[in-house]
Amino acid sequence: MTVIRIAAALLIGADGRTLLVRKRGTRAFMQPGGKIEAGELPALALARELREELGLVVEPGKAQFLGEFLAIAANEPGFEVNCQLFRLDVDQAVEPAAEIEEIVWVDAGNVDYLHLAPLTRDSILPLYRSLIG
Template sequence: MVKEIRIAAALLICPDGQTLLVRKRGTQAFMQPGGKIDAGEQPFEALVRELQEELNLLIDPSEAVYLGEFSAPAANEPGFTVQAELFQVPIDVPVAPAAEIEEVRWIDPMGDGGLHLAPLTRDLILPFYRKSLATA
């Protein structure tokens, strides 16, 4: 039986098209900001809470666009699969790491920024974003 971790994640996009990735303290992989969905919590509620905790970022709910559900092996929990409810959110304010986030990086979505990326980010989310840019 596959063990799943349900999360809400953000594809944060700044005006120049770059996307924000985060790295949790004590880990190597960069990934989308977000986190686990608590019992009884809706994915968007979890996203708002996690972005505020991790980045001191308050988002405008009317600007968040639901992109779908994405699933990949978890980067930091061997034997688990991460099931992400992904939202695209425009951002034009500075952010800083907070809570368990040690580092934040803006990258050009056409590459990997020279970073070690989580499977979900590397294999699904960045390719999805690249494809959306190509058809826009």
Template sequence: MPNTLRIAAALLIAPQGRTLLVRKRGTVAFMQPGGKIDAGESPVEALVRELHEELGLRIDPAQAIHLGQFSAPAANEPGYQVQAELFRVDSAEAVTPAAEIEEVVWLAADQAPAFELAPLTRDLILPLYRQAVSVPR
């Protein structure tokens, strides 16, 4: 597949059921934390590394539940698709934006975000998240 970015992404869920979205410096769209999978790295290794670099979060790879592979147009690289290995990570740890992360926001399942979302987040991951926490409407 040409012009594909392979990433590992976390559907990070706090004890009260909210999920974390991040925005990279110089961009407008919010998305799941995570990042590109380096050569020779497994998706879960990339996830553990990225969560630590971006948020100061240390997770046990065994806690990351693989939810599947999802593809969508890349938010910040025109003409590219992202192919994300998505993992659910339940964490009560505090997060601190670091590296290229400029802003973090916790979103509740019943909350309509008033900001721009990456296509992958908007079209695939948030619907999955809302289903996973199955908030009664």
């Protein structure tokens, strides 16, 4: 299976909720972030993607590395994502930009009403719940 290397953010707002995004033309909600370019450090890739997708300016050094996760890609059939996940606590407003069509802030409660990417559903949201528990 072909692997896509991504950097993603567990963005946690001042109220403790976390941000999920949905890209234009897709169904699955997931953490903001994106592909890591060749030779790019994951935290720098994350900062670039957050600026492009949400207008969010973050200091890469403030991103807390939470781990590496693998999952079936939500939007690329036959691909797997290798995710470098970082936590960022933010109190800035975010606006969908670039390929982001929709954003939603969710709490640790039931999110079954959303179509979630496998990585978000199986790995990241359970981790989020344990962190804010």
